[in-house]
Amino acid sequence: MTAIGNWLRERFPISGDQLRELTNEPVPNHLKRWWFCLGGTPAYLFVVQIITGILLAFYYESSPDRAYESVAFITNEIPYGWYLRSVHKWGATLMVAAVILHQMRIYFTGAYRKPRELNWMIGMCLLVCTLTVGFTGYSLVYEQLSFWGATVGANIADSVPVVGPMMKEMLLAGESYNQQTLPRFFILHAAVLPVLMLLLLFIHISLIRMQGITELEFDDEDDEKPRFFNFFPDHILTELTIGLVLMIVLSALATILPAAMGPRADPLTTPEVIKPEWFFYVTFRWLKLFSGTVAVLSMGFIVFVMFIWPFIDGWIRRRWPNSEFSVWIGILAVFAIIGLTVWEGAVAH
Numbered sequence: 001m002t003a004i005g006n007w008l009r010e011r012f013p014i015s016g017d018q019l020r021e022l023t024n025e026p027v028p029n030h031l032k033r034w035w036f037c038l039g040g041t042p043a044y045l046f047v048v049q050i051i052t053g054i055l056l057a058f059y060y061e062s063s064p065d066r067a068y069e070s071v072a073f074i075t076n077e078i079p080y081g082w083y084l085r086s087v088h089k090w091g092a093t094l095m096v097a098a099v100i101l102h103q104m105r106i107y108f109t110g111a112y113r114k115p116r117e118l119n120w121m122i123g124m125c126l127l128v129c130t131l132t133v134g135f136t137g138y139s140l141v142y143e144q145l146s147f148w149g150a151t152v153g154a155n156i157a158d159s160v161p162v163v164g165p166m167m168k169e170m171l172l173a174g175e176s177y178n179q180q181t182l183p184r185f186f187i188l189h190a191a192v193l194p195v196l197m198l199l200l201l202f203i204h205i206s207l208i209r210m211q212g213i214t215e216l217e218f219d220d221e222d223d224e225k226p227r228f229f230n231f232f233p234d235h236i237l238t239e240l241t242i243g244l245v246l247m248i249v250l251s252a253l254a255t256i257l258p259a260a261m262g263p264r265a266d267p268l269t270t271p272e273v274i275k276p277e278w279f280f281y282v283t284f285r286w287l288k289l290f291s292g293t294v295a296v297l298s299m300g301f302i303v304f305v306m307f308i309w310p311f312i313d314g315w316i317r318r319r320w321p322n323s324e325f326s327v328w329i330g331i332l333a334v335f336a337i338i339g340l341t342v343w344e345g346a347v348a349h
Ligand code: HEM
Pocket: 036, 037, 038, 039, 040, 041, 042, 043, 044, 046, 099, 102, 103, 106, 111, 112, 116, 119, 120, 121, 122, 123, 124, 126, 127, 130, 201, 204, 208, 212, 213, 214
């Protein structure tokens, strides 16, 4: 054993102590409560998505002639194919929910403030990537809603002034949905976006390690006691417990509500009702409330404001140091998001 240890140490000249020093982040006490460490949940689900996604990709065929049949084959013929597909689908839903909850906790605890503004922006890129990976994923099944959802998405991109037509053409690999569209979605979904997310996650976690996690003050805290605990083994055990609970929830959802198949895509028949996945309800309702370009531009503006929010908030706090403006904006935004989502979910059109 020592011979192997020595051999490895010569090749990787880093000691156990150095490795521990690098990774053993001091964790503030409030992270003992699971709702403060919601960032680990999307990270865990991302790994689940990569593993189940690779297994699904062994059988998935990305041409419009074969895509629907290959998904049906995975669902009905491959041993445990239905389970893998259902875990992947529920994993996507839970991951989007977890990213949104994590972002809300960051927002309402002010953890995006100086010096973490750039990490908030990296987080926003992760949010956009998560939503885009969801959008491209639902398009891959090539059922009616996949096809028409992608077509509506491309038309929305088209209504952006100046660059719109180019964006639509880049997304669809042509002026309209064609033989190359699905392979393009597949490459975006299974290669470009996951690699980009890995890169962003690496920067996100490295920045957290360098800056540490924001310390929060609680009234019931004993000032005499240490304010931090160790990442190993204390925090990793919390994360492992969350991971175990998630795996049980995912398996239960996949078994009780397995992923089904809608009717095959028919480019000549527009369905009476076109609905995206629940996490796009808010965007969809917004687009219905305002007309084409106004809706898209206002949406772009809101996303831009979200991106640079730490700087806007910093400016507000410099002018009005005790203002609770950000909290009220946050509450308003949460109500607006829930309201628009429920509205879109409740109506047929
Ligand atoms: C795939 C998506 C994401 C993953 C896997 C992820 C992962 C993490 C993890 C593990 C932490 C450590 C603390 C915690 O668990 O809360 C964290 C902190 C943080 N995240 Fe994320 N995150 C993601 C998306 C986002 C988004 C969408 C935002 C905001 C736009 C964001 C902003 C931040 C910030 C500012 C911190 C530092 C918090 C602090 O210092 O207390 N992250 N993230």
